[in-house]
Amino acid sequence: MTKGHYGVPLERSDYLKLDPNKNSCTPEGFQDWLEGFGKGKRLAVDLFSGAGGLSAGVERAGWTTAAAVDFDERAVETHRANFPGLSLKMDLGDPAERDRLEEILKFAKIDLVAGGPPCQPFSRAGRNKIRDLVKNHGRDPEDRRKELWSAYLDMVKRISPRAVLMENVPDMGLHDDFFVIRTIEEELEELGYATQVRLVDAWSYGVPQHRKRLILLARKDVDDFAWRKPDSEPTTLRDAIGDLPELEVVPTERVGERELKYRKPRNLSGFATKMREEAPRGLVWDHMTRRVRRDDHRIFEVMESDTKYSDLQDKLTGDEKKYQRYSAEKYTDKYKKLAWGELSRTITAHIAKDGYWYIHPEQLRTLTVREAARVQTFPDRFRFAGTRSDAFRQIGNAVPPLLGEAAAEALKPVGDATTETAGLQPHWREVRNGLAEWAKQRRDGGDWYQLPGDAPVPLHAAVVAILSGAKIKPAAMAELMTSVRRSKTLTAALFKKLVDAAPTMPARSRVDRLAPLVEKPYDWQWGKRLDVPAKLAMKPAEESLYRLLIGEDLMLVGTGTLRVAARVNGVETDHPNRLSEGRVNLVKLVGAGKDAPLRMGAIRLIGTDLCREDQPVCSECPLVAHCVSRENLSDDLLTLAVTQG
Template sequence: MRPALIQSKLKRYAAGQPLRVLDLFAGCGGMSLGFHRAGFHIAAAIEFDRLAAASHALNFEGHSLEAVTAPSVNHARDITATRPEEAVAHLQCPLAESIDVIIGGPPCQAFARVGRAKLREIQDHPDAYLRDPRAQLYLSYLDYVQALKPLAVLVENVPDVLNHGGLNIAHEICETLQALGYDCRYTLINSVHYGVPQMRERMFLLALRKELKQTIVFPRPTHAFTLPKGYAGTRRTALKTLEKLADTDSFFQETPQPDANLPPAVTAAEALMDLPLITAHLEGSLKRGARRFTQGIPYADREPSTYGHLMRHWPGFESKGHINDHVIRSLPRDYKIFRAMQPGDQYPEAVAVAEKLFKAEATRRRLSPQSKAYKDLRKDFVPPYDPSKFPNKWRKMAAGEPARTLMAHLGKDSYSHIHYDGQQARTISVREAARLQSFPDGFHFVGTMNPAFKQIGNAVPPLMAYALAQTIKAALDDVAARSPYERRHDSRAETGLHAAYSGSSHGT
């Protein structure tokens, strides 16, 4: 990158203008939200899914719900059909000066067959992604980096990209970015160590222009929690390819470890305790079908936790004294099972509970095991899936622990997150899923219940993104302080995640 271009971007920042972010594969905006809170300006976004793109536009572009849901309006864009100059045309400035930071998580499906030579081709052939449609999405991401020349790049993906068919994709990404003029590092981070009430392990890759001369660091944990064995095993599997790279992989950094003296991780109960109870389904008044609440529901008459207070008062996304989207699935067969399950119980335990309940009812009715009534009753009580094949299909949350990873599969069913309160006997609501993912109560999702669940499960937790945004901001603040331009005081600038729990204004 030309030194003059770097200086131009730093001069603009030093003059008090926010750093401009382009969010690729933006989803509904989890990563955008974290950067927004850190004082960045979300200048542009690209998202293929129509409803997720509408959610992003609703929350970050100032559009009304009516505007983003109008039949004639479509905010979705295909990155393979949208050139960088088109994506930032509305900023009305030279292409290479338009964006300071690019963030995003290219879908991992594109990584399986991307080879080293293909990744390097982007340097000399901006349209190289056209040659290999299986790798279009990732090569398009690199195309944007090359065209827009950001000061910083952040990539997020699942841990498996470190050992994807024997190939370490994160290493390959770093090699490519290094050739494009960036210092680059990657690591594995679990969001539970950063104030998110959820155990969510992800790969994060951070790159800064070499001319900035900044040592890349990842944010220090703010909360302590010992991960279950399953998460440790997943991490070991993901890191397996690193053994082959041994000392040659200078791009990998060890995962930042939490200090035992840090505050404990935020629990599911702390995240959800001030949300209203849901019991209509137990009274038979909840029907199947797509649904959303367009009217707000008052909070429960309970004092929120520190985390709950943050969710209510996130700067720029404050609630208006109520919540939306507190809706659940209709699962009448399973309410009695949910009630009887113990915290931490999974599908095999759920089936055992169902069998016990069924046999007790069959005995009460004096049904013969050979009768049709007996068999029909069993269908009314016992889920049909083989416990040996679907051991993790169900899970009842523990109130005193963070939740397990929320997945996009929430859009199909939410058995993976059964509410810890057996008296409510249900799976979590859309708003509860948002809380567990650290979306504030003033953030709204476009679409009905299932698409909203999917958007939440696909997102980067905003608090995790906020920690990473603060790290990038600190590096650029340091450069700006040493540049010929004196950085103007910005009352919004704060460091560390302590600000996330203070309720002080921080948005753009």
């Protein structure tokens, strides 16, 4: 072994080969398994299973994993060792592989399909391009077979379980206006499933780390998702790993072993007690980590839990300052020492590359495989196939089992689990249908310019967007828009007419911003519509409104729209996570499909004209019959609202 520029000997850890679980099976023996070990059990399938974090969670909640599928060979080996049933290496992006899986499962009665498909955020630009290819270049509108979230949804349709659980990172929704999530919800509801989407702090369910996850649940037996009460106090890092044996740390020397003696402390935390269930007595596995460089050893020594990487120059002396090998400007959080009394930083797959985000609170090293597994809530009996890096990667990619358990509990059968269900008429589908009908009526009347139409005109959308920040009375705005209703381009005469019709000086100055596209008919053509915001120097909020009014499927996240969504869902309008959780509440109202932009426009109108912060006009609101916050209305106003609604 040589040190090279790494400062420690370059080595691979030993390869841990795991034997299959005694109750695992092969595809050829699956039918026998169903009639044997699987008989009478509530069965689940885990798609994109990884090492099995979600499988472990649903099993804790009462299911038995009949089959799990992943493309990572090491993860499949891990799953096969720790779970019964089938553990299959498959590429579900390939329709032929989905056919094969469907054939294997055809004799199984699957109650739950779970999984965490890798979901690439679907950008607005990407959606615009696909829409154009479909409309103008013969692109197959269903040509999304290689998108893994679509593959996941396809398998749900083929298996037709009673319940569905999907887990992913919040960025899956926040980066693309929840387009993927809204699409999945819409399609599940068409199949008769009630759905729920929520952002969950994993620590609320016993996971000792900062980890916010997006959970989608669906079921077709009842329209109810009863989550258990969140934990009142977090599980700290000391609770999670404080009982594990201390390791000797000598710079450049090996740290930890595959097997070490374990001595149970007198005051073992409730969390650690849970993690030790079924683990070998007096033994702990995989308590090992990377060797520590001499310079890192010194850095770990001078760090506190609140020390930033950029602070190290003040803590190092003399020649030690060269120990800070990375640019402090580029890598402001390159190192993170964890704190005993707090939650861990989120465990991610990056831990397989280096452990600098996960420095032990006392010992001058990074977290071990077993410690990382504990923070992810894998029990000590759980082993990970492959090398140390393989194990770290599998752990970082996993769903924390305790989070999976909490989500799965909300899907437990109600009553007779064998009862066949024809599906539901989901509550939120009913709400969205009513909202779309109201919007169509308003669009056919005086609000034609406030809502996207069947044949939107970029000029109309641009005028509304440019004037959206001006305080113009509705009557004056209606009169101004009447003057452009029959026009698709901005002539000099029409521009002058708009300027003259502007009711205030601020409104006039906004109209003046249309000047760059006067007498430029080519720039107002439908094919150039996406260039208009840049040519008119629209602000972000103006551009979003413009795009909505030309029919783009996006979410307008503002004070008014979030207020509507919060009130309908019965939550405080000013809670700390109103931007992230507020978006999830908005998703329920917007939905997906061709009417999604229309519903989004309707929510904007309701937030502006009806659902005001003070003195809301509930009697005219189309959502009042479904509004959880209506209990706060006066009896007279509520009676009037429901009667007219």
